[in-house]
Amino acid sequence: MSNVFNTILKILAVLCVIAFVLATSASLALFNASGKLFDAQTYLNAFETQHIYDHIPGIVADVAASGKTGGKLPSYLEMFPAKDWETIVSAILPSDITRSITQKAVVSLFDFLHGKSDQAVVSLTEFKTFLGGPQGLQAVQTMIDNQPDCTPDQLLDMAFSSFFGDGGSFYLCRPPADLGGSTLQDFLAPSLQEAAGSIPDQIILLDAHNPTHANLVSRLRIVRLTILLSPLLPLGLLLLIALFAVRSLRDWFAWWGVSLILGGVAGLITAATIYPIFRWAFQSILLARLSINPPPSLAGAVRDLAASIITGVAAPIVFESILILLAGTVLLLATRFFKKPAASAPQAPANPTPPPNPTPAV
Numbered sequence: 071m072s073n074v075f076n077t078i079l080k081i082l083a084v085l086c087v088i089a090f091v092l093a094t095s096a097s098l099a100l101f102n103a104s105g106k107l108f109d110a111q112t113y114l115n116a117f118e119t120q121h122i123y124d125h126i127p128g129i130v131a132d133v134a135a136s137g138k139t140g141g142k143l144p145s146y147l148e149m150f151p152a153k154d155w156e157t158i159v160s161a162i163l164p165s166d167i168t169r170s171i172t173q174k175a176v177v178s179l180f181d182f183l184h185g186k187s188d189q190a191v192v193s194l195t196e197f198k199t200f201l202g203g204p205q206g207l208q209a210v211q212t213m214i215d216n217q218p219d220c221t222p223d224q225l226l227d228m229a230f231s232s233f234f235g236d237g238g239s240f241y242l243c244r245p246p247a248d249l250g251g252s253t254l255q256d257f258l259a260p261s262l263q264e265a266a267g268s269i270p271d272q273i274i275l276l277d278a279h280n281p282t283h284a285n286l287v288s289r290l291r292i293v294r295l296t297i298l299l300s301p302l303l304p305l306g307l308l309l310l311i312a313l314f315a316v317r318s319l320r321d322w323f324a325w326w327g328v329s330l331i332l333g334g335v336a337g338l339i340t341a342a343t344i345y346p347i348f349r350w351a352f353q354s355i356l357l358a359r360l361s362i363n364p365p366p367s368l369a370g371a372v373r374d375l376a377a378s379i380i381t382g383v384a385a386p387i388v389f390e391s392i393l394i395l396l397a398g399t400v401l402l403l404a405t406r407f408f409k410k411p412a413a414s415a416p417q418a419p420a421n422p423t424p425p426p427n428p429t430p431a432v
Contacts, residue, residue: 083315089328090307094333094394095340096301098387104297108366110180114173123168126158157242161213169199175275183287190276194269202266207259212386271334304333320408323401330398337391341384348380349373383402 072400098307117123175192182190220228222242276283311329314424316322 079314083311084323086307086310087325087332090304090311091332091336093104093300093304093307095336097304098337099383100297100300100392101343102386102390103383104294105386106379108180108294109177110184112318112379112382113176113375115385116375117172118381119378120374122375123165123172126165126168127163130155130159130163157213161209162201162206163197164200164209167196170196179275180276188278192275193271195271195274198266198269198271201269202263206262207255207265210258210262211255214242214244217242219243220245239420252370318408320405321404323408327398327400327402327405330394330401332390332398334341334391334393334395334398337387337394341387341391344384344387345380346379348377349376 171192171194173192178187178192179190181187200209220241224241224243225245276286276287280286308326308329311325312322315325
């Protein structure tokens with residue numbers, strides 16, 4: 071009966087070892103992901119590494135050209151051919167303005183998620199000031215000066231569109247210096263100021279007073295707390311292993327040593343496979359389930375940005391897995407300093423039978 075009970079305990083210990091290996095792998099991934107994904111600096115570093123600010127004009131142009139904007143296009147894009155949109159966006163939205171707006175928006179978003187503010191907003195005041203001021207006028211003037219001269223047909227088409235409001239088009243070309251006694255800047259300045267005045271000072275992304283947003287943030291905080299507590303699961307499984315299998319100090323070192331070695335190896339495998347798994351999931355699951363097909367430039371930018379963040383998650387997993395692996399190796403090597411329990415010698419019978427008396431010789 072005792073042997074059966076010991077066998078059951080060992081089976082339970084082995085199951086706990088398997089669970090420990092899986093829990094260690096998952097905990098390392100989730101814990102490190104939580105630390106990176108909920109930190110604004112992670113995204114700001116990824117934006118710089120992937121040069122996202124330089125790609126924004128092309129992304130905006132591709133999104134607008136794809137017709138997936140979810141609303142009406144800005145008037146300054148609608149009146150130009152789609153092939154010119156990237157050039158226009160590059161002029162009115164330079165990378166330094168884009169960088170400032172994006173950085174402030176990311177910080178605002180994470181301040182909201184961490185409960186430091188009641189709203190997550192995108193401030194557009196810098197963009198409005200630039201577009202309606204002399205810098206915006208000079209940027210647009212420089213852009214137009216770098217274009218080829220307008221042909222007579224293009225000038226006639228634009229004049230027709232300007233007078234009648236429809237039936238014509240606008241072209242990205244350089245008009246004559248003298249426009250009926252006025253300069254190009256005389257026409258551009260009021261148009262840019264009007265466009266800047268129509269832009270709101272900020273766009274509200276999330277609001278604590280919105281029940282939907284409040285519930286989302288509450289769930290995210292619960293998820294993050296759960297992830298932060300996830301390392302307690304492997305520790306609990308180690309205690310169960312000791313409870314089920316340890317009968318001596320040598321057993322303790324042996325069982326925990328093997329468990330930690332396997333857990334460290336599982337962590338290294340997780341770090342090595344997290345990026346290929348992400349690429350497969352992004353391409354085969356996320357993009358496949360979207361109701362619309364994003365432009366290649368947008369999908370590529372999101373993929374590269376996420377890949378940069380995932381790479382930052384994998385690096386600490388490698389370091390922590392190596393530490394776990396080394397700790398297990400030390401414990402397993404320490405078992406060599408313990409003597410194996412000696413096998414018990416067979417006990418003599420309690421009442422040994424006396425040997426027969428020898429028969430005396432005759």
